[in-house]
Amino acid sequence: MSDLLTLSGVHTHIGRYHILHGVELAVPEGQTTMLLGRNGAGKTTTLRTIMGLWPASSGQITFRGQRIEQRATPDIARLGVGYVPESMAVFSDLTVKENLILAARDGPLDDTRLEWIFGFFPALKRFWLSRAGSLSGGQKQMLSIARAVVEPRKLLLIDEPTKGLAPAIIVALIECFAEIKRRGATILLVEQNFYVARQIGDAVLVMDNGRIVHRGDMADLAQDTPLQERLLGLSLEAHQ
Amino acid sequence: MTDVAASDALPKPKRDLLPVLLPVMLALAMAPLIGSGSSWVTLTVASFAMGMMIFIMASGLTLVFGLMDVLNFGHGAFIAVGAYIATLVLLPLATWVQADSLMLNLAVLAPAALAAMAVSGALGLVVERVLIFPVYGQHLKQILMTTGGLIVAEQALYALWGPQIIPLPLPTSLRGSFILGDVAISKYRLLAMLVGLAVFFSIQLVLNRTKIGLLIRAGVENREMVEALGYRIRRLFLGVFMTGSALAGLGGIMWALYREQVHASMGNDLTVLVFIVVIIGGLGSIGGCFIGALLVAMVANYGGFLVPKLALVSNILLMVAILMWRPRGLYAVTSR
Numbered sequence: 001m002s003d004l005l006t007l008s009g010v011h012t013h014i015g016r017y018h019i020l021h022g023v024e025l026a027v028p029e030g031q032t033t034m035l036l037g038r039n040g041a042g043k044t045t046t047l048r049t050i051m052g053l054w055p056a057s058s059g060q061i062t063f064r065g066q067r068i069e070q071r072a073t074p075d076i077a078r079l080g081v082g083y084v085p086e087s088m089a090v091f092s093d094l095t096v097k098e099n100l101i102l103a104a105r106d107g108p109l110d111d112t113r114l115e116w117i118f119g120f121f122p123a124l125k126r127f128w129l130s131r132a133g134s135l136s137g138g139q140k141q142m143l144s145i146a147r148a149v150v151e152p153r154k155l156l157l158i159d160e161p162t163k164g165l166a167p168a169i170i171v172a173l174i175e176c177f178a179e180i181k182r183r184g185a186t187i188l189l190v191e192q193n194f195y196v197a198r199q200i201g202d203a204v205l206v207m208d209n210g211r212i213v214h215r216g217d218m219a220d221l222a223q224d225t226p227l228q229e230r231l232l233g234l235s236l237e238a239h240q
Numbered sequence: 241m242t243d244v245a246a247s248d249a250l251p252k253p254k255r256d257l258l259p260v261l262l263p264v265m266l267a268l269a270m271a272p273l274i275g276s277g278s279s280w281v282t283l284t285v286a287s288f289a290m291g292m293m294i295f296i297m298a299s300g301l302t303l304v305f306g307l308m309d310v311l312n313f314g315h316g317a318f319i320a321v322g323a324y325i326a327t328l329v330l331l332p333l334a335t336w337v338q339a340d341s342l343m344l345n346l347a348v349l350a351p352a353a354l355a356a357m358a359v360s361g362a363l364g365l366v367v368e369r370v371l372i373f374p375v376y377g378q379h380l381k382q383i384l385m386t387t388g389g390l391i392v393a394e395q396a397l398y399a400l401w402g403p404q405i406i407p408l409p410l411p412t413s414l415r416g417s418f419i420l421g422d423v424a425i426s427k428y429r430l431l432a433m434l435v436g437l438a439v440f441f442s443i444q445l446v447l448n449r450t451k452i453g454l455l456i457r458a459g460v461e462n463r464e465m466v467e468a469l470g471y472r473i474r475r476l477f478l479g480v481f482m483t484g485s486a487l488a489g490l491g492g493i494m495w496a497l498y499r500e501q502v503h504a505s506m507g508n509d510l511t512v513l514v515f516i517v518v519i520i521g522g523l524g525s526i527g528g529c530f531i532g533a534l535l536v537a538m539v540a541n542y543g544g545f546l547v548p549k550l551a552l553v554s555n556i557l558l559m560v561a562i563l564m565w566r567p568r569g570l571y572a573v574t575s576r
Contacts, residue, residue: 051468077470089465091458102454105470147469 003162004029004155004186005050010059010069012042012049017231019045020208022059024232027155027203032177032187034197036232037207043190044086046207050188051083052076055167064154078105080154084161086190088144092133097106099132103147110151117146120176138169145173148225149180158189162196194232200221206231255381259570260527263534270542278422289429291537292436293498295530297491298514298521299443300484306460306524308477311379314386315488315514316507317393321363322356322489323496323506324397327406329355337411345411353493360489364482372481390508397504398451406502413498432494439487443526451469456480460524520562522569531570535562 005027012020020042027033035043048054050061052073061069068076077083100109106205118125121142127135132143143159148156158177162170170193177200181187191197197204201218214221214231221227267284274280301315329352330337336348369390377380410428417424436494447453459473460467466473495510517536521528539558544551562570 039371053278053464053468072472073464073467074470074472077468083468085465085468089468091461091465093461094454101451102458102466103469199323 002029004025004064006060006062007046007050008060008062010046010049010061012045012054013057013059014045014054019210020049020056023049023207023210024213025205025212025215027186029046029186030181030184031202032181032189032200033203033205034201035188035190035205035207036194036197038233039192041207042210043207044159045210047083047159047188047190050076050157051081077084077086080152082132082148082153082156084144084148084156084158086159088137088140090132090135090140090143092131094129095129096135097128098144099147100150102151106151112148117149120172120179121146138165141165141169141173145176149185151187152175152183156187156189157184158187160190160192162191162193170196194228256571259531262570263531266535266538266542269462270538271544274542275548278424279545281423282425283545284538285425285429285433287538287541288534289426289432289436289537290498290541291534292433292440292488293494294489294513294517294537295436296439296494297488297510298371298517298529298533299439299526300487301514302458302518302524302526302529303480304484305518306344307456307463307480308372309377309463309537310481311382311384312372312386313511314367314371314389314393315484316509316511317367317390318360318363318485318488318507319492319495319510319514320397320502320504320507321393322360322492323358323408323502324401324406324504325359325489325495326352326493327401327408327502330408331406340412345413349411353490356489357486358489360492361482361486364485365478367485368478368481372433374407390511394504401504403504408496408500408502410497410500428497432498435490435494439490449450452476452479465548478548513555516559520559520569522566522571525569525571528569528571532562 003026007023007025010020010023011018023042023046024222025035025046035046037043045054049056050063050068052068052071052075056069059069060067063076063079064082066079068079091102094102100114104110121139123135123139124142124146132140135143139162145158145161148158161173165173174196177187177189181200187200189197189200191201198218204214204216204218204221205212206214206221214227221231252477267280267287270283271277272281274283297315297319300318303311303520304310304315306311325333330348333348336344367389371385372382375385414428417426418430445453447457455466455471455473457474459476463473466476491508495506499506513536517532518529519532520535521530521532535558536555539554540551543554550557566572
């Protein structure tokens with residue numbers, strides 16, 4: 001299986017702080033790769049650097065064979081990269097419909113795809129003409145993910161989608177990610193919830209202090225409690 | 241497109257109508273103090289017309305701040321340039337301006353307004369590329385650069401047109417008033433109201449009914465996310481800056497005809513006024529800017545009639561009162 005995205009020796013500075021220290025990673029096409037690590041390990045910075053929101057100070061980022069580390073964020077998005085930030089960043093002054101219209105960059109909304117999205121997130125259909133700012137946290141997360149998949153994308157970068165959400169919504173998100181993957185998208189997903197990570201991850205990368213310190217299959221890590229404790233300071237049992 | 245009925249399951253966001261009612265309440269409260277009904281109507285109409293002209297000048301500034309996070313202290317330069325460009329059309333065609341024919345008057349006014357908007361908009365392009373672009377995200381430098389730009393523009397106008405005040409008479413058919421009973425309504429003020437309302441509704445239409453408008457509203461809220469969706473917001477910035485500059489140019493010609501004179505420092509004089517309006521309205525809010533402009537004009541007119549000495553500080557007092565009530569302005573739309 002070929003790699004859709006690779007990072008090679010990527011360093012990122014934010015102001016005078018050196019956050020990423022030579023990140024090396026590969027995201028195989030068609031798989032869901034989990035990016036795990038403690039708070040402050042550099043996971044969000046990695047996603048933002050890939051997206052061009054914080055420029056890489058050095059190193060190479062390759063997406064579908066093209067170097068993208070020098071490209072502007074809109075150009076990276078136009079290559080087929082969708083981004084769901086940790087803050088969700090829905091446009092609260094706009095309605096659910098307007099948020100999705102804006103996300104459908106290439107033309108009008110596709111009815112079939114909308115119905116597919118409504119299948120996972122029926123709340124979006126009910127609140128279609130409501131202001132996004134009036135939605136609950138879980139509904140905003142649904143909208144944020146719907147915005148990223150309202151048109152087919154090659155790669156989805158998703159940052160802590162289950163943070164602070166109710167278990168029922170987390171189950172819906174897990175189903176959604178599985179279906180997105182079945183449709184051929186590749187996902188790089190930052191997640192703190194190890195139980196969720198085990199459910200949807202194929203491969204896993206673990207970060208610490210701005211470096212990748214472990215790479216392998218998610219299933220292997222899920223079965224290796226001592227390794228979980230060493231890498232993440234916790235075990236799967238704690239999340240069950 | 242999927243047509244899904246809106247749900248009533250979510251609590252509807254409360255419509256904040258109090259700021260909208262403020263001008264109405266102020267006007268009604270002033271009626272008994274002014275006493276004469278005809279004076280009250282005349283002052284109210286004058287306030288509305290003046291408010292519309294201020295709104296036209298300030299609307300671009302609030303959009304530029306809301307979307308681009310740019311403090312443009314040089315906005316007044318576009319107002320002055322618009323007024324001077326209008327003189328290049330109106331003064332050579334003075335015979336058309338003085339003709340007692342509405343068609344001839346409009347035939348010279350329309351190209352003058354278009355020329356003012358075109359040149360101010362083009363100047364906006366240059367200013368954004370040369371002065372603003374290098375200092376995005378740096379407020380202090382923006383203030384220094386744009387204030388410097390205003391000074392340079394003012395001195396350039398002195399150098400090109402001289403220090404004298406240039407008289408700019410109103411076209412003949414816009415002089416005088418319509419008389420309705422005891423009430424006199426100035427024809428030019430009526431025109432100013434119509435133009436102001438047209439600008440307001442056009443902006444609302446673009447912001448609420450077009451994808452460009454959606455992008456602007458989304459960009460005001462979160463520029464980074466708009467870029468992450470694949471839109472090149474820099475181009476949008478430039479378009480908004482040029483539009484704001486062009487509107488300032490339109491406001492410049494309207495203000496110059498209202499005062500019937502043009503002078504190089506008019507932009508500088510009006511800068512404080514438009515900033516007060518933008519701050520009162522809430523940075524980035526077109527609706528707030530509209531109400532703020534009306535309130536500023538009403539306080540100036542009613543205050544000037546009732547307590548002339550107070551007129552000098554009425555705008556500042558109004559701003560203080562509004563900010564004590566709502567520290568982020570009447571309608572705060574940005575998180576900045």
